Amino acid sequence: MALCLNQHMLSPIIFVVSVLCLLANHSIAEELPRFKHHLKPQQQSLNFLVVGDWGRKGNYNQSFVAHQMGIVGENLNIDFVISTGDNFYDDGLVGVDDPAFYESFVDIYTAPSLQKIWYSVLGNHDYRGDVEAQLSPILRQKDSRWLCLRSFILDGGIVEFFFVDTTPFVEKYFTEPEDHTYDWRGVLPRESYVAELLKNVDSALKQSNAKWKIVVGHHTIKTAGHHGNTQELEELLLPILKSNNVEAYINGHDHCLEHIIDKESGTQFFTSGGGSKAWRGDIKPWNPEELKLYHDGQGFMSVQITNTIADFVFYDVFGKVLHTWTISKEHKAAE
Ligand SMILES: *[C@@H]1O[C@H](CO)[C@@H](O)[C@H](O)[C@H]1NC(C)=O
Ligand SMILES: [Zn+2]
Numbered sequence: 001m002a003l004c005l006n007q008h009m010l011s012p013i014i015f016v017v018s019v020l021c022l023l024a025n026h027s028i029a030e031e032l033p034r035f036k037h038h039l040k041p042q043q044q045s046l047n048f049l050v051v052g053d054w055g056r057k058g059n060y061n062q063s064f065v066a067h068q069m070g071i072v073g074e075n076l077n078i079d080f081v082i083s084t085g086d087n088f089y090d091d092g093l094v095g096v097d098d099p100a101f102y103e104s105f106v107d108i109y110t111a112p113s114l115q116k117i118w119y120s121v122l123g124n125h126d127y128r129g130d131v132e133a134q135l136s137p138i139l140r141q142k143d144s145r146w147l148c149l150r151s152f153i154l155d156g157g158i159v160e161f162f163f164v165d166t167t168p169f170v171e172k173y174f175t176e177p178e179d180h181t182y183d184w185r186g187v188l189p190r191e192s193y194v195a196e197l198l199k200n201v202d203s204a205l206k207q208s209n210a211k212w213k214i215v216v217g218h219h220t221i222k223t224a225g226h227h228g229n230t231q232e233l234e235e236l237l238l239p240i241l242k243s244n245n246v247e248a249y250i251n252g253h254d255h256c257l258e259h260i261i262d263k264e265s266g267t268q269f270f271t272s273g274g275g276s277k278a279w280r281g282d283i284k285p286w287n288p289e290e291l292k293l294y295h296d297g298q299g300f301m302s303v304q305i306t307n308t309i310a311d312f313v314f315y316d317v318f319g320k321v322l323h324t325w326t327i328s329k330e331h332k333a334a335e
Pocket of ligand 2: 086123124125218252253254
């Protein structure tokens with residue numbers, strides 16, 4: 001069952017009705033919910049922005065990053081935005097009426113070019129609030145751009161995206177929650193939730209005929225940043241990425257901009273977690289042959305994908321290009 005979410009269908013009513021049908025059909029989630037983003041006739045490339053770790057009511061340069069996203073979004077005529085999670089600090093949303101939804105999202109990303117669908121995953125901070133609020137169709141009524149699900153698939157024609165709910169993978173949130181309260185409704189028991197999710201992602205990847213496969217999650221797999229690699233994802237998700245020829249894993253969680261290429265598999269790891277507060281100077285040693293970029297300030301990423309080429313570009317808080325990387329399908333090699 002596929003849904004078509006193109007520009008014309010941004011009309012809130014159709015959109016909400018579509019999403020409600022979708023949720024109804026997937027209430028006993030046998031497989032991952034699936035969305036479709038059709039390219040317009042003659043459209044050569046799919047263009048989008050990626051931002052993570054952002055919702056701080058405009059503070060910590062969130063508004064400046066949003067402004068630059070608006071400019072780049074306009075230049076690239078983007079199709080949509082991807083949020084890598086930690087959407088609302090510090091503790092997610094308290095409910096569907098939490099004003100933070102306006103203060104940190106609706107009233108911040110106001111540029112015309114950003115009035116596109118935001119395909120979003122949840123981060124660990126989002127799980128500290130009313131997690132179901134972020135997933136609720138009521139938020140989509142308030143702002144039809146908002147589309148947040150735990151795990152889902154986005155079929156963009158030439159590229160297929162697999163959004164994975166990574167927070168439940170991390171054992172320490174369950175065993176050592178410290179003074180945080182997590183909302184684990186819909187996730188317990190953890191072992192079977194994670195096992196089922198991995199099975200669904202693996203089989204969806206195997207069935208995919210897309211030229212490009214990209215997996216998106218909140219937590220890191222490979223990073224020189226503050227949190228380090230997420231061991232559970234390295235053990236459980238990384239083998240699935242490798243065996244299914246996933247080109248890139250895109251995440252947030254570390255508040256930086258980062259690009260690592262795994263020498264062995266050639267898999268690309270892009271961290272776009274610079275949506276607001278950044279952690280200056282917080283970097284661990286990493287093989288310089290693999291680490292192509294580490295920026296310890298705010299910013300975001302853009303991606304343009306055609307049949308044969310994928311262009312990844314990182315921007316800082318002033319919109320200055322920090323790093324670009326091109327993957328070409330013919331040669332399977334980077335520039
Ligand atoms: C905002 O960005 C500027 C320029 O990079 C930086 O000097 C400043 O420290 C940042 N402010 C915050 C609160 O991170
Ligand atoms: Zn996080």
